[in-house]
Amino acid sequence: MTDQTASANMRAGSMTLSLMPWIVAALVLVLLPQIFTANSAITIMNQMAITIIFALAYNMLLGQGGMLSFGHAVYMGVGGFACVHIMNMDDFFASIPLVVLPIFGGLFGMGLATIVGSFSTRKAGTVFAMISLGVGELIAACSVIIVAFFGGEEGISGDRTYAMPTFGVEFLQQIEVYYLIAFWLLISAALMYLFSRTPVGRMANAVRDNPERAEFLGYSARWVRFYSFVASGFFAGIAGGLFAINYEILTEENLNATSSGTILLVTFLGGVGFFFGPILGAIAFTLLQTVLSLETELWAFYAGALFVATVMYFPGGLAGLIMMHVPAIRLGKGSRLILPYIRTLVPAAICILGAAALIEMIFHYRHAFAGDEEMTLFWITFNSHDVLPWIVAVGLTLAGFFTARATAPALLEAWGDANTPDRMQV
Amino acid sequence: MTAALHLDGLRKSFGKTEIIRGVDLSIERGERHAIIGPNGAGKSTLFNLITGRFPQSDGAVRLHGNDLAGKAPYEINRMGLSRSFQITNIFPKMSVFENVRCSLLWSLGYKYSFWHMVGKSRELTEGAEAILEQINLTNRRDLPAGVLSYAEQRALEIGITIAGGANVIMLDEPTAGMSHSETDYIVDLIRKVTEDKTLVMVEHDMGVVFGLADRISVLVYGEIIATGTPETVRADPKVQEAYLGEALEAEH
The missing domain is CATH 1.10.3470 (ABC transporter involved in vitamin B12 uptake, BtuC)
Known part of the structure; x- marks a missing residue:
């Protein structure tokens, strides 16, 4: 009997919980155009x-x-x-x-x-x-x-x-x-x-x-x-x-x-x-x-x-x-992921942005009107026919890639740790 | 009284190969009936014919006197026949509770309703929880069914099969691949949940068959060579010769 009331309470609780996202969504929808x-x-x-x-x-x-x-x-x-x-x-x-x-x-x-x-x-x-x-x-x-x-x-x-x-x-x-x-x-x-x-x-x-x-x-x-x-x-x-x-x-x-x-x-x-x-x-x-x-x-x-x-x-x-992160957060270990994430994802982002820069430069080099050698990328204006920007872009891409790859195992380990209950560790 | 399930000259061929070669069988209400036989005898095919998974080539299947010819599985289920599968057949991504709840929906009259909220229905929640209690899976309630152990999945399969309140329950090798303790657990479970119902089961484990069944049919090469109480079947020389002798020897 107590079991049943407990589970009934839980359901009632989840009912109010499930209403919350809708109220938040309504408020966001009302406020968005004011922002x-x-x-x-x-x-x-x-x-x-x-x-x-x-x-x-x-x-x-x-x-x-x-x-x-x-x-x-x-x-x-x-x-x-x-x-x-x-x-x-x-x-x-x-x-x-x-x-x-x-x-x-x-x-x-x-x-x-x-x-x-x-x-x-x-x-x-x-x-x-x-x-x-x-x-x-x-x-x-x-x-x-x-x-x-x-x-x-x-x-x-x-x-x-x-x-x-x-x-x-x-x-x-x-x-x-x-x-x-x-x-x-x-x-x-x-x-x-x-x-x-x-x-x-x-x-x-x-x-x-x-x-x-x-x-x-x-x-x-x-x-x-x-x-x-x-x-x-x-x-x-x-x-x-x-x-x-x-x-x-x-x-x-x-x-x-x-x-x-x-x-x-x-x-x-x-x-x-x-x-x-x-x-x-x-x-x-x-x-x-x-x-x-x-x-x-x-x-x-x-x-x-x-x-x-x-x-x-x-x-x-x-x-x-x-x-995917819910189990780690439930275990109260979500915060352990923040630093490893920064260490891997920032270089990964640099790698991706570097690669995107290379793609944009190739596109500009091939498709811009003849004589138009100036392009702006990430708020920097440079000459797409110079060698230096290419070296910088390639360098950033590779540096980002290898840094991310080097820190990835640590992230994986942190991930495993964050998803294992503490008592499992000896 | 009409039989719960009546097979009349049932035949099934796949191409030129005849798998079921004229089966006559009558199973009374409330009876626990086991179908045994060597591998490849056609036991699972017979099950699939009865439950409308395949159409028969000839003959008839009657459920409480109604002919099942041409009926789709869901129609047969609505007439009060429910089955489990040899290979575990559940909804792996849904929670254990939801698996059971889904199997209650039709029998509680919800049909294709899109104006009821399943979460708000007391009879659904309590009904599903009662079944979970019965199959001993209450503490697994909110796990995805796919992560349960094998024996638990088999128990869930039986739970789904009986939940709809069908009065003819067909179980296809409910204890296949189980350890001894798991088998005992499942046999107790089957005995408990099929109280006052008609049970038809295919089973290899002779301990289970002789412990559970009121009557036994022996299927060999698509034909029933003997039907009767466990004692008469055990004593039947034809059965001894064809199958049971070896199986019993292997058992001991």
Whole structure:
């Protein structure tokens, strides 16, 4: 009896614990635009929030349900296109507040997912991946065929300000749109989290782990996959509706395989194993895409390198990297890792930055206009045709590499030590 | 009274090879029935035919009088038949508690619900905890099932199999690869959890079979050569010749 009350208390405790992240997230969302007030920052945050919703929706398939989709952009895209069409229905659009528009995007995304899911979710694995790729390409190709809906190559555009004002707000300014998107981000993320705690959400994990066993427990693996797929289509459509509100234009780009590939990359980068993984991935990727692309033309190259490194060395993604440290911190030995980390990661960072400098210099040397020999890198301006900068870059790269390699065994040892309970040591 | 499980002229061929060559068998409600036989006799195939993992080539399987032909495993499970596997078949990445909870979902009527919160359901939590108590894994509750010891995983497998409240339980070699003490633990467990249920098991360990079963069927080359109480089967000269003599000698 005491056992039961104890475990009940523990569960009640975890309930308040599990509410905390949401309150913090809401506060952060409210406060962010007060800290980053520039218009460009708000633009980036809007894009980030939309990507977060899409990545979370995508992870309902990849992480929760074990379905690898290569064509998920179409559900977001179709939701977005539908919303732009609604924007252009003058009378109807004027009679609804803009805040509810994403629901229509969600319903259209869900409708398409219901149709496609009815045949694509019969099998997981390669069959599912191939069907998703085929359907994705098919619908992307439709954009130039069904011009009435997709608007051909130039896409379709609308004007969000024609909606019925919500409490007098007409969404003329970016900041107003930000709060609308943030509102939907919070709602969608919470709903997707709650979905993962429902019977069908739990069985999605079970089917991912072992579809055959799930069948012998009374669940059809196919229908479990189908419901996840439909739910994922709904939230992807919500993201599409928010995209339509934010950019007021949708084109073929929102449907094609590049967009589908990007969301896979974002989700994997963040980590598919944890609910918050895709959130980290979307934040990191949007920063790469926006901030890094201002600094260098080669940003996609670095993003690709990061993705390959993630797949090869950190298959758990950013979330996995963070959660890896939980056992050490639980043992109260997390602080023992700080110094070894500094000793290895600082030289490693120098090595990576040195290598990036070399890549940039090669790029400048080969591609700058004839006579333009001056380049700026890390706030230093120099002549890319001189020998000295090359020597410095190569020297830093090698020095960083060998220092990191020399200190790595110590880090590994510290890692082992931090993850072993003290009583194990004699 | 209709039999819990009734096999009627059941046959299965893979290509030209006939693995199950006409099996007739009737298992009463509440009976503990063991199927024994030499390696390659088709015991696991017979299990897979009954549970809908493969379609049969000919004949019929009836569960409480209902024909199972063409039914998918999940439909058969909903009709009250549950099975374990020879190779441990659990959800390795999910916690032990969640493994059991998942196996309760359908039988408690949650179906494909996306409006219930599993964490808030008292009957799910308490039901799963009761099963964990029964299979002695309460102290492993929150570990990922994949890290349990072999015997613990087998116990969990049995827990998952019985959790749904099915009245026909089929266990495929529940003690395979276990030490003596582990086997005793599992046999006690099986006896405890199959109280008032129909049990069909495939087993190699003769100690387990003769200790647990009410009736035994001997399957040799896809045919049942004898069915009866442990004493009659032990005394049957055909069985002695085909199989049991050697097995009993090896046992002692």
